[in-house]
Amino acid sequence: MTKHSATLALDEAVQARRAAGQDVLHLGFGEAGLPVSAGLAEALADAHLRNGYGPVAGSARARAAAAGWFGRRGLATEPEQVLFAPGSKPLLFALLAAIGGDVVLPTPSWVSYAAQAALLGRRVVAVPVPAEAGGVPDPELLEPALCRARAAGARPAVLVLTVPDNPTGTVAPAARVAAVCAIAERHGLAVISDEIYAELSHHGTAPSPARYLPERTVITTGLSKSLALGGWRIGFARTPAGRWGQWLRRELTGIASEIWSSLAAPMQAVAAHALDDPPAVTAHIAAARRLHARVATATHARLLAAGADCRPPQAGFYLYPDLAPAREALRARGVTTGPELATALLDRHGVATLPGSAFGEPTTALTLRLATSLLYGSTPRQRHAALTAAEPEALPWIGPALDRLGAALADLTDHRAPTPQNAGATLG
Amino acid sequence: MTKHSATLALDEAVQARRAAGQDVLHLGFGEAGLPVSAGLAEALADAHLRNGYGPVAGSARARAAAAGWFGRRGLATEPEQVLFAPGSKPLLFALLAAIGGDVVLPTPSWVSYAAQAALLGRRVVAVPVPAEAGGVPDPELLEPALCRARAAGARPAVLVLTVPDNPTGTVAPAARVAAVCAIAERHGLAVISDEIYAELSHHGTAPSPARYLPERTVITTGLSKSLALGGWRIGFARTPAGRWGQWLRRELTGIASEIWSSLAAPMQAVAAHALDDPPAVTAHIAAARRLHARVATATHARLLAAGADCRPPQAGFYLYPDLAPAREALRARGVTTGPELATALLDRHGVATLPGSAFGEPTTALTLRLATSLLYGSTPRQRHAALTAAEPEALPWIGPALDRLGAALADLTDHRAPTPQNAGATLG
Known part of the structure; x- marks a missing residue:
């Protein structure tokens, strides 16, 4: 049984609660x-005449636009190294x-890597991330x-890195x-x-593995995060030279041709425009980056004040607090696992988050992933x-949230005795 | 090794020949x-504000529009039975x-069914189609x-039908x-x-298997063929009630959430509009259906005149001639297999087709799939x-073709002795 992607499932559950009149603070998507x-x-709109299939890649x-885009970011790229797709997920x-082969993942890591490996019948070799930043396995443990994995019969063949990282919102040091x-x-x-957050690194660029293992690193990215175009499904990959x-490239194009044919031609036109780095797009991304950084940083302060451990945010709009310091207080309120913590936040306080177990951690981990980006507003005007x-972070619909x-x-997490409310009562 | 989809690969090869100045008659895509x-x-254009992810389905x-569309075609459908995707191929x-399980396919059948089964590590149980129409296995042979397949260790679990059919351009009788x-x-x-050609049945509707096996038939379709929107990648499925x-539905949504997330929101808006059957869309499809029928019928006459066997076209824009009656004449010209026949047509006459072997037939079959739809013109004005x-069929860019x-x-196929030209000389 392939479960609904945890992030997409929570988003649909939140929309259903809201449709039923509940006031949900949505930090889960x-x-x-x-x-x-x-x-x-x-x-x-200009691309509406492009209704033919066109090349798979x-x-x-x-x-050419994508190749130029990578080139301006320090990775010389030929157009034939690039392949587009309806999102980076299918890529x-x-x-x-x-x-082929088994899949090595940092833990925690984005929900869909392990799910995709399972769909393909591959084993996952999970390696914890270092203390200072996520997205890469701790080199000491890798x-x-x-x-150990080989001794147990696995055939590790591919390592997935996330630079910058989701869920931790950090950038692994070079x-x-x-x-x-x-x-x-x-x-x-x-x-x-997976470099889909690279444009949203708060303090500049992120160190691509393609710089350190150029002939064996393939980059996936897209416009869903930097340009807030998740619903337009524009992804692309840079395969290595050599x-x-x-x-x-031959394998990937073959598989693409049998699973999705090509990215929709109008979306390719959008990508071609955006990847030329026109000033309006560059300014839009810069403004988004600044917004993400300010709100994530303000959220980080709230998390520390509430007694959580949390890496300082460095990219995108994620935080990954660990409530382990409050384990005893949580236990007094009937919360002993990450999923119970997320459920308590949603049922008792109307705050939607995802537990670290959705990202490959054990359920005993009292970690949460918070996405701050849906706080920006419920109307185009607010956003x-x-x-x-x-x-x-001081706007009237963000600060109070x-x-x-x-x-x-x-x-x-309050160390005082639990009240009836925080010991288990649920929101009406 | 996953080969590039045969149809997409040939299309890209034809575009390359044309870019090199060759005059290619493209009947291969x-x-x-x-x-x-x-x-x-x-x-x-109106959907450009829809940039959020939205529900997977x-x-x-x-x-609702898709449910109504099916309902008006005699299949009562609830909206929750419908799932959209970037094309019917990912569906x-x-x-x-x-x-799960092994896959039963009519032979010949569309190139990607068997390729997808192979990607998933499934066996294919191939069953020839009846003489009068393709898209379904001959019931006598099924x-x-x-x-036999079970005795050989296969676990046949799913049967793929194509009604109307590609590659034969026929509609299986009810x-x-x-x-x-x-x-x-x-x-x-x-x-x-697979009912992606249902709107293009030349003489009315096609008998959906969902009428005969309602609780175990899932329909896939899309707008690529009826509305010539291959490059917009709009597909949808109707899962059965029960x-x-x-x-x-749960399984499919789970897999969709891990492979492609959702169909791009602006494309969903296009689908919602088109599936309401507005008069302009209905008229467009009716005109297309008439055009496909006339040109396919005119092509059929040329095929019979050249000595081929060929089922009369009944849907879409495909013909599937069998040159077996000319086997001896072809042999005299060095052509003994379907791939050699397609190669001879392309290299000696600049006519691009696909051999039946691309659709699962043995290479000894002297069958070809012709698609007549790229004859309609090379400019928007011609089309x-x-x-x-x-x-x-009498237009100056179609009749001469x-x-x-x-x-x-x-x-x-001429029974007279081959000339140096038709015995193997290639186009310059």
Whole structure:
């Protein structure tokens, strides 16, 4: 049984609660929650005559735009290295299918990597992330984990990295990425680098594994996060130069041709426009980056105040607090696992989050993933105001929401004796 | 190694030959080759604010429109039975993954069914189609084939039917569909009914297997063929009512959530508009249906005149001639297999077709699949003229193309001794 993607399932559950009149603070879904950049609607409308199938990998125009986009970010790229798809999710699935073998994942990591591996009948070798940042396995733990996995009959062949990371909202330091890539090379692993948050690194760029293992790293990315276009489903991959890259490209194109044919031509036109880095798009992403950073940082302060451990946010709109310091107080309120913690927050306080177990952690971990991006507003006007506000974290629909989160956590983690309310009563 | 989809690969090869200055008559690709219907560009442009992810299965609006569309075609449908996807290809893949077990296919059948089964590690049980029409296995041969397959260790669990059919361009008679469904029921097979050509049946509707095996038939379809929107990638499925249908829906939604998330929201808006059957769309499809029927019928006459066997076209824009009556003449020209026949037509006459072996037939079969839809014109003006012409088969860019096809085949099948030209010389 393939379960509904945890993130998408929670989003649909929240929409249903809201439709039933409940006031839900939605921190459970990684939708960028911002308006469409100027220029993109026109690119979409202008493409309405493009109704033919076109090449599987994408049009020459779109592939050239993507190659230029990578080039301006320091990765020289030929158009034939690029392949478009309806989102980066199908690319990740097709890459796992193409490369073959078992899948090495950092823990925690994004919900769909392990689910895709399971769909393909592959084993997952899970390796915890280091303390300072997620998205890569702890280099100290990676090599022993590979040896143990091989001894247990697994055939680890591909390592998935997330730089910057979802769920932790951090950027792995270059030295960590380099160390992990060196181990991958020694062990003959290919690297899939999911870089869909790269444009949203709060303090500049992120260290792509493609710099450290250039001939064996394939990058997946898309416009869902940087341009808040999740609903337009625009993803693309950069396969490496060299012989392995050529082989991978043939395999990947073959699989793409049998599963999805091509990215919709009007969406390729949108991508071609956006990936040329026109000033309106660049400014839109810069404003989004600033907004994400400010609200995530304000949220981080609330989490620390409520007694959580939490890595400082460095990219995108995620935080990954650990409530382990409040384990005793939580136990007094009947909460002993991450899923129970997320359920208590939703049922008692109307705060929707995902437990760390959705990202591969044990259920005993008292971790949560919070996405702050759906706080930006419930109307286009509010979202636009958030994008341009000097202090978005103080806006009347954002500041009180952060206070509500802080109060909900404080209520559950308060060292004083539990009240009837926080011991188990549910919202009406 | 997953090969590039045969149809998409040939299309890209033809585009490359044309870019190199060759004059290729392209009969190898099932692109509908027509303009976009009035109203759809507006629906696409109006949807530019829909940038959120939305439900995996599709918006309530789009699902209601699809349910109404099926209802008006005699299949009462609730919105929750509908799931949208970026094309029907990913739906077929996800359905094979969800249902599990080995896959029973009519032979010949569309190129991607067997390729998808192979990607999923499933066996294919191939059963020839009856003489009068393709898309369903010959009922006389189906039951013995299932028994033989089981004896050989296969677990046949799902039967894929194509009604109307690609590659044969025919519509299986209702009695055949009913007989096949009865056998499927006896053997516990689920049925996937690919009905993407249903709107293009030349003489009315096509008998959906969902009428004969209602609780175990899932229908896949889309707008790529009826509305010539292959490049917009709009597909949808109708899962059956009842308990199995509910189970399938959960599985299918789970797999969809992990592979593609959802159909792009602007494309859902286009689908919602088109599936309401507005008059402009209905008229566009009626004109397309008439055009496909006239040109396919004119092509059929050329094929018979050149000595081929060929079922009369009944739907869409395909013909599936068999050159077996000319086997001796072809042998004298060095052509003994279907792939050699297709290669001779392309290299010696610049006529691009696909051999029957791409559709699961043995290479010894001298069958070809011809798609006539790319003859409608090389410019929007020509395609529009074809759509509205009283006698499109006589237009100056269509009639001579049919003559060229007839002459090419006649040259290869002529009973007189081969000339140096038709014995193997290639086009410059």
